[in-house]
Amino acid sequence: MIPIRPRRSALYMPGSNARAIEKATTLAADVVIFDLEDAVAPDTKAQAREQVCAAVEAGGYGLRELVIRINALETPWGEADLAAAIAAAPDAILVPKVSSAETLAAVGLRLRKLGAAERTKIWAMIETPLAILRAENIASAARDVDTRLACFVMGTNDLAKDTRARLLPGRAAMLPWLMTALAAARAHGIDILDGVYNNLSDADGFRTECEQGRDCGFDGKTLIHPDQIAAANEIYAPSQQEIESARAIVAAFERPENAGKGAISLNGRMVERLHAEMAKRTLALAEAIAEQAP
Known part of the structure; x- marks a missing residue:
């Protein structure tokens, strides 16, 4: 059996927030995702990139899995983000807005060209309508060793925005897309993490959604606040x-x-x-x- 790495809780941390980056060394999250994309304003992206990569290189996070979410390659910051992340050698680089296997092939070429450490894998955000329609094709990129694809991460907020679906309790509109991505991930032997829960004041709702994701077969949940870690760790662990x-x-x-x-x-x-x-x-x-x- 392939060694299992727990990914019950994957906490997004803004790359521009030095205090948050430091605090992550003490949190019980299985995964820390240092975000250079959505959580960072355009005028602070370069600073955030430098700060995050320095933190990853310095270490001090114990057994936590460290992931850097870069900006999309077609943005003004994507190429520099990817090059800096490769040099920092995190456990994984999270690529946003992946809507085709070709995007991952392009990332794979850069990994090889820049001599990326073998330990650094690629995770893909599944957050567009095209990504859902092409989920199996995207997941099949894991068969190409150069892509290093190891995990899908659901971007449910972006999916809701692009489809105009409402994120209501029970996620009836979202479930077919979640399960499509999950089936694609499992068909090609990669992990998959559920999307975030936005209402920080609704602890019961968060638990319910974690339980739903666990029962659907997800490996863990992405989080937006440290207060969500304990419940995710409990629910996604075997009783x-x-x-x-x-x-x-x-x-x-x-x-x-x-x-x-x-x-x-x-x-x-x-x-x-x-x-x-x-x-x-x-x-x-x-x-x-x-x-x-x-």
């Missing part, structure tokens, strides 16, 4: 009951009498080998979360 059930399933299939069986009876229900594989993943995720706990 104790799920861990105990997974252990029982794995142990049952490891018994000599079950070695050649495709399905067995366990505690009154039929369990197949596919459930054993799911159980192993649950245990691997729980172990990975425990290993990075402070």
